[in-house]
Amino acid sequence: MAGKYYKSFEHLLKPDPVYGDKHVAKFISYLMLDGKRSTAEKIFYNCLDMIGQRIKDREPIEVWRQASENVKPMVEVRSRRVGGANYQVPVQVSSKRQRALAYRWILEAARSKKGRPMKKALSDELMAGYNKEGGAYLKRENAHKQAEANKAFAHFAW
Numbered sequence: 001m002a003g004k005y006y007k008s009f010e011h012l013l014k015p016d017p018v019y020g021d022k023h024v025a026k027f028i029s030y031l032m033l034d035g036k037r038s039t040a041e042k043i044f045y046n047c048l049d050m051i052g053q054r055i056k057d058r059e060p061i062e063v064w065r066q067a068s069e070n071v072k073p074m075v076e077v078r079s080r081r082v083g084g085a086n087y088q089v090p091v092q093v094s095s096k097r098q099r100a101l102a103y104r105w106i107l108e109a110a111r112s113k114k115g116r117p118m119k120k121a122l123s124d125e126l127m128a129g130y131n132k133e134g135g136a137y138l139k140r141e142n143a144h145k146q147a148e149a150n151k152a153f154a155h156f157a158w
């Protein structure tokens with residue numbers, strides 16, 4: 001049975017208490033582990049405070065927005081089976097998926113830095129994303145390189 005049965009619950013998402021932004025609330029939800037929202041909020045807001053101390057001329061929330069914007073992928077490869085062979089087909093990424101991948105990659109890169117407090121690791125990764133470097137930005141670049149290498153199979157995207 002073909003068709004889309006999933007309906008997004010994003011319209012039910014409440015904005016975060018400090019900035020009143022739904023995207024911040026979504027990021028905090030990605031950051032949250034075991035349903036501990038207050039802990040995730042504390043980590044995120046402390047991280048923004050640390051960024052504010054390091055960058056004086058920009059608002060910390062703007063640094064976060066720019067970092068997530070820099071990490072968003074434009075294209076990705078999807079596996080497509082055609083005539084008994086699997087091809088890596090480059091496809092455009094929807095804006096919702098761009099945001100989800102960016103948030104996931106930023107948090108994955110921050111969590112991979114063992115032995116450091118999460119607020120410090122997250123602030124470092126956001127600063128790196130803001131400066132177009134770091135683990136999450138590298139992941140985006142690799143996705144783009146992979147799509148570029150497989151653009152010969154773009155005609156299989158339907």
